[in-house]
Amino acid sequence: MKVFIAADMEGITGVVHRDQLMPGGQDYQSARLLMTQDVNAAIAGILSVHNDAEIVVGDGHGTMRNILIQELAAPATLVSGPAQPRNKPLLQLQGFDDSFDAAVMVGYHSMAGVEGGLLAHTYVGTTIKKLSIDGQECGEVTTNALLFGESEVPVVAVTGNSCLADEVSSNLHAKTQFYATKETQGPTCALCFHPTQTTARIQESVASGMQLLPSITPLHPTVNEICVEFYRREMALACEGLANASRTDTCTVVFSGDTFLSAFKAMWIGVSAANKQYPEWMS
Ligand SMILES: [Zn+2]
Secondary structure (H helix, E strand, O other), X not given: OEEEXXXXXXXXXXXXXXXXXXXXXXXXXXXXXXXXXXXXXXXXXXXXXXXXXXXXXXEOOOOOOOOOHHHOOOOOEEEOOOOOOOOOXXXXXXXXXXXXXXXXXXXXXXXXXXXXXXXXXXXXXXXXEEEEEOOEEOOHHHHHHHHHHHOOOOEEEEEXXXXXXXXXXXHOOOOOEEEEXXXXXXXXXXXXXXXXXXXXXXXXXXXXXXXXXXXXXXXXXXXOEEEEEEOOHHHHHOOOOXXXXXXXXXXXXXXXXXXXXXXXXXXXXXXXXXXXXXXXXXX
16 A cells, blocks of 8 residues: 655644745744644554555645654655756655555645635745636645546545635545644634644544545546636746647646646646746745
């Protein structure tokens, strides 16, 4: 049994504000530990069902060097390092391939544009206004689930903010387990459950998902295209001339490929180009 854990930070226990999300923020160091604890709870859930599971954790937030490896539960391994396309063409899923049997997403958030969503965004908050696949608006959880699914790997459990529940129940398999670490109250406010509670519940939720695994089927992409509406025209223009990118209106670019995965790689190259100079967190 081989399991990939994709870990983000905005949906981690106790995380509600940008001061917790980036190096230099006064609460960043303690948030790193909270993130590692939520991931450890997921690892414990997997191991409670398959005690010999091979587990790879992808650190998928910001600098992508958040998880404290010295605190990470053994025997998991960790994909760590910045998000530049030359480093991480698969972004949050770097290190994943079709050798895995199941996937878990820990610490996730609602997509860009969700009214009142806690720290809501899609991949790059300053750049992507809307991401759509086959005409449907998707967040990171759905997009990642399609990437996993193209390799026939189902998502057994997702943890994160309560405002993510709709996306999970609408788009992922009906038996995919969802646990909210906090109740969203506003863009930077939540009723946060205590870490002792979230740790136990994440473990239970992931264990339930692992037990249901044979009946949780993967999502399958219906198109090999990802449509991105950028916030500004210059961002879409920066994608012109890139392979497998075509601008369809002022701020919109459609990325395509032979597979959904290759469309995703083209998208990440385009979104990175749209950022022009790499922001601090990508370098
Ligand atoms: Zn994210």
